[in-house]
Amino acid sequence: MVANHPMIELRRLHRFFGKTKAVNDVSFEVPRGTVFGYIGPNGAGKTTSMRILASLELPTYGDAFVDGFSVINDPDRVRRRLGFMPDYFGTYADVNVEEYLDFFARSYGLIGRERHQRLQYVMHFTGLDVLKEKPIRGLSKGMKQRLCLGRAMVHDPAVLILDEPANGLDPRARIELREMIRELAARGTTVLVSSHILTELAEMCDRVAILERGQLLALGTVAEIQKQQQPQREVNVGVLGDPTSLLQWLTVRTDVADVRLNAHSIRFAHQGERESEAALLREMLQAGFAVCEFGSHNRSLEDVFLAVTKGLVQ
Numbered sequence: 001m002v003a004n005h006p007m008i009e010l011r012r013l014h015r016f017f018g019k020t021k022a023v024n025d026v027s028f029e030v031p032r033g034t035v036f037g038y039i040g041p042n043g044a045g046k047t048t049s050m051r052i053l054a055s056l057e058l059p060t061y062g063d064a065f066v067d068g069f070s071v072i073n074d075p076d077r078v079r080r081r082l083g084f085m086p087d088y089f090g091t092y093a094d095v096n097v098e099e100y101l102d103f104f105a106r107s108y109g110l111i112g113r114e115r116h117q118r119l120q121y122v123m124h125f126t127g128l129d130v131l132k133e134k135p136i137r138g139l140s141k142g143m144k145q146r147l148c149l150g151r152a153m154v155h156d157p158a159v160l161i162l163d164e165p166a167n168g169l170d171p172r173a174r175i176e177l178r179e180m181i182r183e184l185a186a187r188g189t190t191v192l193v194s195s196h197i198l199t200e201l202a203e204m205c206d207r208v209a210i211l212e213r214g215q216l217l218a219l220g221t222v223a224e225i226q227k228q229q230q231p232q233r234e235v236n237v238g239v240l241g242d243p244t245s246l247l248q249w250l251t252v253r254t255d256v257a258d259v260r261l262n263a264h265s266i267r268f269a270h271q272g273e274r275e276s277e278a279a280l281l282r283e284m285l286q287a288g289f290a291v292c293e294f295g296s297h298n299r300s301l302e303d304v305f306l307a308v309t310k311g312l313v314q
Ligand SMILES: Nc1ncnc2c1ncn2[C@@H]1O[C@H](COP(=O)(O)OP(=O)(O)OP(=O)(O)O)[C@@H](O)[C@H]1O
Pocket: 017, 020, 021, 022, 040, 041, 042, 043, 044, 045, 046, 047, 048, 049, 196, 314
């Protein structure tokens, strides 16, 4: 096995349930220490492929690897290296936070001082140390999510698979979760995290995959995907006086398209980098237009996500 193999790899992964192609020929690699976003609408196949990685489900065809070990041929080694946080939190007996985590630490074979230290570390990392004696059925949704993360990381796995961990969290809890995930990656943990929406993951992920109806639609950094979807930027120009002559000036240019007159400004799509936008503004001023406003922006991530996916469910 080579030293710098990907920590997660899906290789032509397929999983069918009858006629439903839950995962349909998906391949990608995730390098060590990165946060990888797995994004798609309901029924896209995110949970199914995560369950395959967690060796809870077998592929129909293809294979998946964790730290170089196949989920088909080496599920025990995969389980030791991987922590899985499912998208639901089941009901549990009347135990408190520490007892709950201790149970999972024991089930991973941690003993004595090592188990004690690991529990202290996990409770401190997740902020649960102050709640360690609280019965888990009395925890808030956000605290239960932290406990679920604590459970997934109790055996210090190299890879964490988090299925919609931000589901149902309030804005502050989302930010805290994002910080925890980034910190885990900074310490070398590889994290695969799923969500329905790109905006939620955009800031914390190094790379993302967009999935729909079992198929991979886009793969790359958020900026790469955004650029693929919209190489043009939308520019808005305000000008003093009658805008008609600027409108005509813009319409004949080849680097400008879709010129529209708004109430007090002109909008158009501009092909090119930021430098050519600056050059365009300079030319406008040199041509004598009294420009009082000039702004540009990419399409929002929501728009990009909607453009990539088609809203198809299965
Ligand atoms: N055990 C199963 N038996 C039959 N069909 C299944 C099973 N598990 C998943 N599916 C189907 O496979 C498809 C993909 O489901 P999956 O749960 O992987 O999607 P998802 O992207 O996680 O969706 P969500 O965001 O709604 O959780 C869906 O059509 C689902 O109904």
